[in-house]
C-alpha cells in the first residue's frame with residue numbers, strides 16, 4: 001500500500017538558530033554595525049522567559065526593582081520557536097531587554113550543548129536542580145557572576161562613555177560564567193583550598209572556554225582577518241585572497257589574538273579581566289610560573305590562557321599549511337577564517353573533554369596537560385595531521401608547565417594500569433556504569449592494587465557513562481567515568497607520623513584535613529583503562545607526602561587557617577581580589 005504523505009514522520013529538528021551578539025557591542029562589522037552571529041542551540045518548546053529545560057531567564061532588576069516582560073516566541077509547525085531577532089538593528093541590540101534575554105539564553109544553552117557534545121552525556125549544573133536562573137539585568141554594577149546559592153547567573157550593567165554597558169551582551173562574559181556553573185557540577189572539589197594552580201584553574205579554564213567559543217564563530221575570525229589585511233594593505237587588500245606571509249604564527253597572533261583583544265569593549269574589562277590581552281602580551285617564558293607575581297590566582301590563570309591560545313595559533317598554522325594555494329602564494333580568505341573557527345572548535349572540545357581525565361581533587365596545570373593529551377589520544381589516536389597534541393605539549397612547556405612525573409614519556413599521557421591486576425569477578429559491569437555502590441565495591445575489592453590509603457574515609461562522588469564520537473571516523477567511544485575521594489582529619493601535631501610536614505607556626509592541636517582522590521575510567525567492556533590519582537598518602541612515594549606538606553604550607557601562608565576563615569569566604573575573597581585589582585570594588589562572587 002502506498003504511503004500517504006501524512007503518514008511520513010519527519011524527524012523533529014534537534015537544533016534551531018538564534019541571533020546573538022558575536023562578541024560584544026564594541027566589535028563591529030565592516031558596515032560599522034555591531035557584529036552578530038546566528039548560533040545553533042538545542043531545539044525545545046520554550047515557556048515565557050525564555051524558560052526551557054535547563055535555563056530560566058528571569059529579567060528582574062534588583063537595583064530598580066523592575067521586572068521586565070518575559071520573551072515569548074511564536075512557534076512554527078515543528079513546535080520550535082522562531083528567532084524573533086534576525087538581523088537586529090543597533091537600537092534593538094542595545095535597547096531591547098527582550099533581545100538581551102535571547103542573547104543570554106542562547107549563549108548559556110550553546111555553552112551547555114558544547115559541554116554535552118564534548119563529554120558525550122548530559123551535564124548537570126553545580127547545584128541540585130535542572131534549571132539555571134539567568135538574570136540579564138540583575139543589578140546596576142560592573143559585575144557578573146555565578147551564585148550557587150541562588151542557582152543563578154547574574155549580569156550587571158553600568159554607565160559607559162557612550163551609554164549603558166550591558167555585561168549580558170558580552171559573549172565571553174556569558175560563556176565564562178556559564179563555565180563556572182558547569183565545572184562546579186563536574187568537579188565540585190576544584191573550589192577547595194589547595195595549591196596556587198587549583199585556585200587559578202577555575203578562572204583560567206573559564207577564560208579559555210569563553211575565548212575559544214568566540215573564536216569558533218566564523219563571522220568573528222573572518223572579521224579579524226579582514227580588519228588586519230585592510231590595516232596592512234589599505235584599499236589594495238584583496239577581498240578574496242590572503243597572502244601566505246600573513247599566515248605565520250606571529251602574524252596570526254597579531255591578527256586574531258591581538259586583534260580580538262583590541263576590539264573587545266574596553267569598559268567590559270571591568271567585568272571580564274584582561275586574560276586575552278595579557279596572554280598575547282606574554283611571550284613564552286619558563287620564568288613566569290616561578291615568580292611571586294604569578295602566585296596570585298588570576299595572574300596564574302592567565303598562564304593557562306596563554307599556553308592554550310598560543311597552541312591554538314600553532315595548530316592553525318599547521319592546518320593552513322595543508323590548504324591548497326589558489327593563486328601564487330595566496331589562500332582563500334573564507335577558507336582561512338573557516339579553518340580558524342574549526343581549530344578553535346576542536347580545541348574547545350579537547351579542553352572540555354580533558355575535565356573527565358582529571359583527578360577529582362588538587363588539580364595542577366601539569367595534570368590538566370596530561371588530561372588534555374590522554375583524552376584526545378583515546379578518541380583520536382593519530383595526531384599527525386594537525387598535531388594538536390604536539391603543539392599543546394610544546395606550548396605548555398614554553399610556559400614552564402612540564403608534564404608531571406607519573407606521565408608517560410615522551411607523550412605525557414596518563415599511564416594505563418595493567419589489566420590483570422584488578423578483580424572484576426564480583427562486580428557487575430552493567431551496574432558499574434551507573435551505580436556508585438557497585439563502583440565502590442570494585443574499588444574496595446581492589447584497594448591494594450589501586451594503592452588507596454588504608455583507614456581513610458572513602459566515597460564515590462559520581463559515576464557517569466559517556467558516549468563520545470570520534471572526529472575521524474565517526475565511531476562511538478564508550479567510557480564510564482567514576483570519581484572517588486578519600487579524606488582524613490587529623491591534629492597537626494600528628495602529621496609527622498604520616499610523613500607530612502606541619503607548617504612551622506601551626507599549633508599542634510589545629511585540626512587539618514588531608515584529601516586524596518582518583519578518577520577511574522572504564523572501557524566499554526568494564527576494564528579499567530585509567531586510574532588518575534592524587535593519592536592521599538603513599539609510603540612508597542615520597543612525592544605524595546611532599547605534595548600534602550606543600551599544600552598545608554600554602555594554605556597556612558595564604559591565611560586559610562586564620563580564625564573565622566571559612567572555605568566559602570576564602571573563595572569569594574579570591575574573586576573579589578580580581579575585581580579590586582581593577583579600579584572598582586566589584587565582586588565576581590560565585
Ligand SMILES: [Zn+2]
Nearest residue numbers: 180203206588
Ligand atoms: Zn570567573
